[in-house]
Amino acid sequence: MVNRILSAFFTGLIRFYQLAISPLLGANCRYTPTCSQYGVEAIREWGPLKGVWLAIKRFSRCHPWGGHGYDPVPKKEEADRSTVGVGMKANLNTKR
Numbered sequence: 001m002v003n004r005i006l007s008a009f010f011t012g013l014i015r016f017y018q019l020a021i022s023p024l025l026g027a028n029c030r031y032t033p034t035c036s037q038y039g040v041e042a043i044r045e046w047g048p049l050k051g052v053w054l055a056i057k058r059f060s061r062c063h064p065w066g067g068h069g070y071d072p073v074p075k076k077e078e079a080d081r082s083t084v085g086v087g088m089k090a091n092l093n094t095k096r
Helices: 002-025 035-046 048-060 076-083 086-093
Strands: none
Touching: 002 035, 002 048, 035 048
């Protein structure tokens, strides 16, 4: 319940920015998807807390000396696969 409320709140803030402020600033985004769209997708994929954290990290990379190009939101399945077996390797290397 709280996650839904927080998700709706943060998504609403981003949508307000997209509709009211972004058109006044023009198209200046270095990444695809845009930082605001990235934020909405991150909140949908990861929930409000981690989603906002991912959006803040992405926004902090958006500057003239930062990167550019395609930078999608990491999917939960991809993140889960990257940690599979990590604990198992540690258990195989311990002496009993």
